[in-house]
Amino acid sequence: MNVFKLLSRSGKGPQTSPAQKLPSSGAVANPQLFGHNEAPKPAQAPNTSRKRKRGQVNSEQSSTIPADLDFFGGGSGSVNQKFKEDESSSGHALEKKKKGDDATDGLESAENNVDAAEERYNEDECKRVLRSHKLKVVVLENFGAQEEEKAKKERKEKKKPKKRRLEKEEAESKGKKSTKQQLFPRPLTSFSQLRTRYGISRRLAENIQEQGYKMTTEVQLGALPLLLKNKEETTGELSEISSSGKELAGNIDLLTVAPTGSGKTMAFLIPIINALQSESRTLSESRQLGPRALIVAPTKELASQIVNEARKLTKGSSVKATLMKKGMELVERSDDEASEEPGSAAESDEDGHSIADSESSSEIAAKLKGKRRRADIVKAAIVVATPLALLNGLKHQDQHISELPSIKYMVLDEADVLLDPLFREQTLSIWKACTNPSLRVGLWSATMGSNIEALAVNTINERWAKVSSGAPDLPPRAPLIRLVVGLKDTAIPNITHKLIYAATEQGKLLGLRQLLHPTATPSNEASTSLRPPFLVFTQTIPRAIALHSELLYDIPPEAGGSSRIAVLHADLSSSARESIMTRFRRGEVWVLITTDLLARGVDFRGLNGVVNYDVPNSAAAYVHRVGRTGRAGRKGGVAVTFYTQEDIPYVKNVANVIQASEKLRGKEGGEASVKQWLLDALPTPTKRDKQRLKKRGVEARRTVKDGEGRAKMRISTKSGYERRVENNRRGAKMAGNARGREDRKMVEAPSESEFEGFEE
Numbered sequence: 011m012n013v014f015k016l017l018s019r020s021g022k023g024p025q026t027s028p029a030q031k032l033p034s035s036g037a038v039a040n041p042q043l044f045g046h047n048e049a050p051k052p053a054q055a056p057n058t059s060r061k062r063k064r065g066q067v068n069s070e071q072s073s074t075i076p077a078d079l080d081f082f083g084g085g086s087g088s089v090n091q092k093f094k095e096d097e098s099s100s101g102h103a104l105e106k107k108k109k110g111d112d113a114t115d116g117l118e119s120a121e122n123n124v125d126a127a128e129e130r131y132n133e134d135e136c137k138r139v140l141r142s143h144k145l146k147v148v149v150l151e152n153f154g155a156q157e158e159e160k161a162k163k164e165r166k167e168k169k170k171p172k173k174r175r176l177e178k179e180e181a182e183s184k185g186k187k188s189t190k191q192q193l194f195p196r197p198l199t200s201f202s203q204l205r206t207r208y209g210i211s212r213r214l215a216e217n218i219q220e221q222g223y224k225m226t227t228e229v230q231l232g233a234l235p236l237l238l239k240n241k242e243e244t245t246g247e248l249s250e251i252s253s254s255g256k257e258l259a260g261n262i263d264l265l266t267v268a269p270t271g272s273g274k275t276m277a278f279l280i281p282i283i284n285a286l287q288s289e290s291r292t293l294s295e296s297r298q299l300g301p302r303a304l305i306v307a308p309t310k311e312l313a314s315q316i317v318n319e320a321r322k323l324t325k326g327s328s329v330k331a332t333l334m335k336k337g338m339e340l341v342e343r344s345d346d347e348a349s350e351e352p353g354s355a356a357e358s359d360e361d362g363h364s365i366a367d368s369e370s371s372s373e374i375a376a377k378l379k380g381k382r383r384r385a386d387i388v389k390a391a392i393v394v395a396t397p398l399a400l401l402n403g404l405k406h407q408d409q410h411i412s413e414l415p416s417i418k419y420m421v422l423d424e425a426d427v428l429l430d431p432l433f434r435e436q437t438l439s440i441w442k443a444c445t446n447p448s449l450r451v452g453l454w455s456a457t458m459g460s461n462i463e464a465l466a467v468n469t470i471n472e473r474w475a476k477v478s479s480g481a482p483d484l485p486p487r488a489p490l491i492r493l494v495v496g497l498k499d500t501a502i503p504n505i506t507h508k509l510i511y512a513a514t515e516q517g518k519l520l521g522l523r524q525l526l527h528p529t530a531t532p533s534n535e536a537s538t539s540l541r542p543p544f545l546v547f548t549q550t551i552p553r554a555i556a557l558h559s560e561l562l563y564d565i566p567p568e569a570g571g572s573s574r575i576a577v578l579h580a581d582l583s584s585s586a587r588e589s590i591m592t593r594f595r596r597g598e599v600w601v602l603i604t605t606d607l608l609a610r611g612v613d614f615r616g617l618n619g620v621v622n623y624d625v626p627n628s629a630a631a632y633v634h635r636v637g638r639t640g641r642a643g644r645k646g647g648v649a650v651t652f653y654t655q656e657d658i659p660y661v662k663n664v665a666n667v668i669q670a671s672e673k674l675r676g677k678e679g680g681e682a683s684v685k686q687w688l689l690d691a692l693p694t695p696t697k698r699d700k701q702r703l704k705k706r707g708v709e710a711r712r713t714v715k716d717g718e719g720r721a722k723m724r725i726s727t728k729s730g731y732e733r734r735v736e737n738n739r740r741g742a743k744m745a746g747n748a749r750g751r752e753d754r755k756m757v758e759a760p761s762e763s764e765f766e767g768f769e770e
């Protein structure tokens with residue numbers, strides 16, 4: 011169906027080139043964002059001593075590599091060629107699987123080929139690959155080594171006279187370098203290496219292979235080698251930063267900043283699932299151990315998406331993942347504290363964690379009359395939840411929070427928002443409740459302020475001070491490593507940004523209608539390039555609702571009419587939210603109007619665009635909102651941002667992000683969508699302005715009434731005068747109708763003998 015023909019009233023639709031690639035056209039062969047234009051390196055002498063293994067591609071025989079596998083950008087350079095061999099062999103394995111061949115056979119041949127490629131890595135090549143993919147790994151805090159060093163120094167210094175000691179300290183603090191130690195982990199260029207190099211379970215390897223991914227994304231390429239234990243090298247990459255590198259290999263806290271849609275979910279799930287699988291071989295063993303990994307996400311939508319991903323990767327294994335819902339508990343409670351709410355018993359989860367799944371509501375009600383219900387205790391190894399759902403499962407009536415000593419892994423997905431004032435208290439309470447001394451933490455997001463890094467370091471220190479007191483035999487203290495992919499806090503380079511001045515609220519509505527009906531303005535560049543499905547973001551829930559009712563009848567009935575447009579916000583019930591998400595994912599809804607509820611993490615793979623109907627509240631919010639399109643390297647996504655007179659004090663935030671993202675893409679000067687003159691003309695918001703905007707949004711849009719009681723910043727194409735005339739007319743008509751009904755009642759009042767219908 012040509013969506014655009016149906017949307018454009020003329021029926022012709024805009025002319026699009028058949029070659030135009032949109033995110034909705036499907037996955038791209040190369041999900042990576044950087045490293046495509048890598049210059050080829052001089053060829054290295056081939057390793058002739060090694061016997062070629064079964065299925066391995068000979069670089070001399072096959073000089074032409076399929077374009078979709080050429081992810082290091084052509085040329086016969088040593089590293090490029092080696093990875094191509096590696097990839098083509100694993101791609102071959104994938105193809106085999108598609109044809110119905112035995113999956114394990116494919117795995118084996120890929121593993122054998124990777125073995126061969128592995129041998130030819132050297133440190134310089136690793137560095138080059140990491141650089142070309144814009145990966146930077148640094149040691150943010152090396153707690154263990156710092157403590158060791160401090161203790162050593164103290165012992166030494168005690169022996170020196172005081173004067174000399176003070177002089178030395180002063181000199182040291184003056185010359186202290188702030189540069190962080192950089193690490194160069196061996197990049198993971200193929201998923202097959204997960205088995206050959208890190209020995210992940212066969213089941214997990216098969217589940218990954220079933221996803222059909224041809225190559226690792228940048229964040230997977232950098233994070234997985236840091237988080238997994240290398241089965242061959244006993245010291246691992248971390249030997250560089252600690253004498254106890256052997257114990258630290260794969261045993262670190264990681265703070266990752268990587269672009270939106272770059273596959274961070276897989277990157278944090280694989281190491282956790284692998285570790286949990288090696289702890290428990292059978293399902294009953296795993297259930298006995300209870301929850302051992304906690305994944306915290308800011309919204310229900312994101313949490314349920316993570317659970318789905320985790321279930322794909324844990325299929326057929328002893329490890330299960332569950333979504334924390336109302337009526338589920340993480341700790342045992344006394345009878346007095348058990349939930350009294352019958353509604354909370356009604357939710358059950360795929361892994362059978364609810365007591366209510368086989369009972370009718372009347373049975374439950376009857377039981378509850380006699381005895382308070384004991385909530386269901388979660389047994390799954392991986393628990394995914396929003397901070398509030400988790401705290402509800404941990405808090406007691408007297409407000410004290412139970413400890414969770416069984417949790418060994420905690421992931422904060424969208425860590426910057428979870429540690430932002432909005433969620434900070436809840437998140438830190440959860441973090442502190444995880445009292446296991448070997449707790450490993452992962453903080454992941456596409457944006458991360460330096461204040462969040464500092465907060466993470468403080469929290470890790472505080473927690474350690476608490477858990478280590480009175481526990482002498484603790485494992486070595488893990489370092490905090492930071493991995494950054496690309497340019498920190500920048501929008502992905504593979505989408506097109508459009509910043510459009512709409513002057514007024516009515517101008518924005520007209521602009522959005524032009525996007526919906528593209529042939530009405532063929533000259534408008536923005537309108538010809540945005541295709542449904544797309545998301546529309548507003549500042550508040552009332553504005554999302556108002557915009558939805560304004561646009562409800564804009565889609566012609568032949569195209570599905572009002573069912574094609576929907577609104578999703580936090581005031582809707584969970585089931586309504588789930589149903590809208592499903593309809594949007596299935597393609598039944600084409601335009602989804604929402605608030606920042608869907609700005610983070612949610613993965614709509616084929617989303618063609620994002621419209622910022624209201625300017626986002628921060629640069630980070632822009633990065634996340636527009637990152638709903640262009641996922642996994644998909645090209646052709648469009649991000650349109652409307653701004654009005656009221657937004658001018660703040661719009662520079664957004665303009666700067668667009669400029670940085672276009673620079674990353676190589677679009678500068680005349681080609682850039684935000685011209686330098688505009689950037690120069692826009693006022694720079696102060697720190698206070700930014701803080702106010704982040705907290706409250708554009709103030710004018712929050713004020714519903716002005717001093718004279720008139721509605722301001724309303725979403726409507728009609729002027730205030732037109733609306734008043736219309737309201738007066740409507741009022742007069744309603745009054746007339748009411749009078750008419752009264753008159754008719756008098757005239758038509760039935761006589762007592764007349765039939766008046768059946769009583770209910």
Ligand SMILES: Nc1ncnc2c1ncn2[C@@H]1O[C@H](COP(=O)(O)OP(=O)(O)OP(=O)(O)O)[C@@H](O)[C@H]1O
Binds near residue numbers: 041224226230272
């Ligand atoms: N190696 C891969 N090759 C191709 N696609 C991948 C690969 N890894 C993950 N994906 C896909 O990329 C998409 C985005 O992944 P994911 O949701 O994990 O991104 P993210 O980095 O968490 O994004 P965000 O910052 O928006 O939360 C998903 O559809 C996922 O299935």
